Amino acid sequence: MDPATAEASGAEVFSTPADRTVRSTVPSAQNRAASAADGQDLAFRLESWGTSAHRMVAYSTFSGATGPLSVTISWGDGTTDTVTADASEPLFRDHAYAEVGAYTIIVTATDPATNTQAVNKVTVKTMGSDFTPHAPLRLLDTRNGTGQAQGKVPAYGGASLKITGNGSIPDGVTAVVLNLTVTNTTSSGHILAWGTGRDRPDMSSINYAPGETVPNLVIMPVGRDGYVNLDNRGWESVDLIADVTGYFTQTASNGYTSLSPTRFVDTREGQGTAKGQVVGQGSFGVQVAGVGGVPKGATAVSLNVTVTNPREAGHLTVHPSGQAAPTASNLNFTAGQTVANSVIVPVGPDGRITVRNGSWQGTDVVIDVNGFYTPDSKAAYVPSRYGPSRLLDTRKTGTPLAARDYMHLLYAPNVEAHAVNVTVTNTTGVGFLSVAPDPNTPEQYENGTATPPARPVASTLNWIAGKTAANLVQTTPGDKGMVAFWNQGWQDADLLIDYYGHYAAN
Known part of the structure; x- marks a missing residue:
């Protein structure tokens, strides 16, 4: 791959032109009368781009020399490569960094024919970003003027939400974890969250109907200006709420480790x-660090939280132990509703989280853990190069997700987990969706030798007849990169999959 191809694929290309080359006489040849470095023209353009979460390319194109060159590449992390290069051909080398971050790559080329040494350098940033937990904080509430002027987001209008500078969120954030809630709805529509500086994607973040209050978690790219866009794609105005629980930066912090969905709580x-049900206005603590595959020292956990059998409308808040419940909410529910939402929450210093029922009546709560963040975890987050995008819409293919069946998708090897938003619509009965690893390979599906994976029991989202339901899932692929999406209901339903990004250790 050359720089033009890399840029066309959406990669950020870092470059330094050939006229920035610094030439000198080779130190061992400084006293030779034949050396005349000032008269030589050896120079090279240096370009670099990321190919995975931790891996960068150094691409050098030479001029002013014709023979073999001795080239040393200092990667900026204490490691070097020394190779022999043909001056008439581009030199392509890649390197995997142990930690995400910014590095200065220094390339030194030596022409033995003229005793000339040429040096050029470029500063780069890895594609991958690490996670920093943030105590739940409300950044936007159009009902009371938090984050912008008070007042509903108009039909087919939007809110521009400043991320950096709020709470302890620094400049340079690449993505943010937001729990979005739409409320006071009077018609059907959807909310679209997307990073500034990009084209508006054809997808949805939350779907709503008249009179509904609907939450959903998003992992959203942040524009270079520190903002994200929240668009109301409906025919009537709505109120929007946004709560932050963490962010990603290209600075070494916390990587991600996925788990097969593991049930930690079922009241x-x-x-x-x-x-027994969590009483109205009551709360309970959950030990997560050091339990069920989550290690001691985990800074945050990725959960799927489900409320079922609630006696009246209310909301649920999940927060780190040892602090008062914030104003932020993680999911909202009505009487009798079963509803799920993804939650990424910091872990308290004692390794626990707290769950609070904001309703005045009791409800049951189910919590499945699907991953955790620690400084020792190596998988960094890589947002989709083109921003969030729609991978699948069975309404367009004409083949819905069949009842009690699954479909496979997302072939990508060497990935720790995918972050996708799943939506089920055109439902005619009650059901739930499960997302789980698929051990098959694409070739097995092509030649008809695939074996259906074991049916999972954990739910990702729940629905009833006539309702559209959505949820974020951080899903672990099988060994060959495949993921299975299961319709656990008894009627067909349409499935939409929107891709946010992935975690990878390489």
Whole structure:
């Protein structure tokens, strides 16, 4: 791949022109009368781009020399490569950094025919970003003027939300974890979250109907100006709420490790807490660090939280232990509703999180853990190069997700987890969606030898007849990169998959 191809694929290309080359006489040849470095024209353009979360390319194109060159590449992390290069051909080398971050690559080319040494350098940033937890903080509430002037977001209008500078969120953020909530709706529509400086994607972040309050978690690219866009794609105005629980930067912090969905809490069974509904305005603690595959020292956990059997409308808040419940909410529910939402929440210093029922009546709560963040985890987050994008819409293919069946998607090897938004619509009965690793390969599906994976039991989202439901999932692929999307209901339904990005350790 050359720089033009890399740029066309959406990669950020860092470059330094050939006229920035610094030439000198080779130190061992300084006293030779034949050396005349000032008269030589050896120079080279140096370009670099990321090919994965931790891996960068150094691409050099030479001029002013014709023979073999001795080239040393200092990668900026204490490691070097020394190779022999043909001056008439571009030199392509790649390197994997142990940690994400900014590095200065210095390339030194020596022409033995003229005793000339040429040096050029370029400063780069890895594609991958690490996660920093943030105590739940409300950045936007159009009902009371938090984050922007008070007042609903108009039909087919939008809110521009400043991310950097709020709370402890620094400049240079690449992506942010937001829990978005739409409320006070009077018609159907959807909310679209997307990074500034990009084309508006053809997808949705939240779908809503009249009178609904609907939350959903997003991992959203942040524009270079520190903002994200929140668009109301409906025919009537709505109120929007946005709560932050973490952000990603190209600075070494916390990587991600995925888990097969593991049930930590089920109040119906007394698992992880006392048996019985969480009382109105009540709360309970959950030990997560050091339990069920989550190590001690975990700074945050990725959860799927489900409310079921609520006696009246309310909301649920998940927050780190040891602090008062914030005004932020993670999911909203009505009486009798079963609803799920993804949650990424910091872990308290004692390794626990707290769950609070904001309703005045009791409800059951189910919590599945699907991953965690620690300084020792190596997988960094790589946002989609083109911003969030739609991978699948069965309404357009004409083949819905069949009842009690699955479809496979997202072939990508060497990935720790994918971050996708899944939406189920055109439902005619009650059901739930499960997302799980698929051990098959693409070739097995092509030649008809694939074996259906074991049916999972954990739910990603729940629906009832006539409703559209969406949820973020950080899903672990199988060994060959495949993911299975299961319709656990008894009627067909349409499935939409919007891609945010992935975590990778290489």
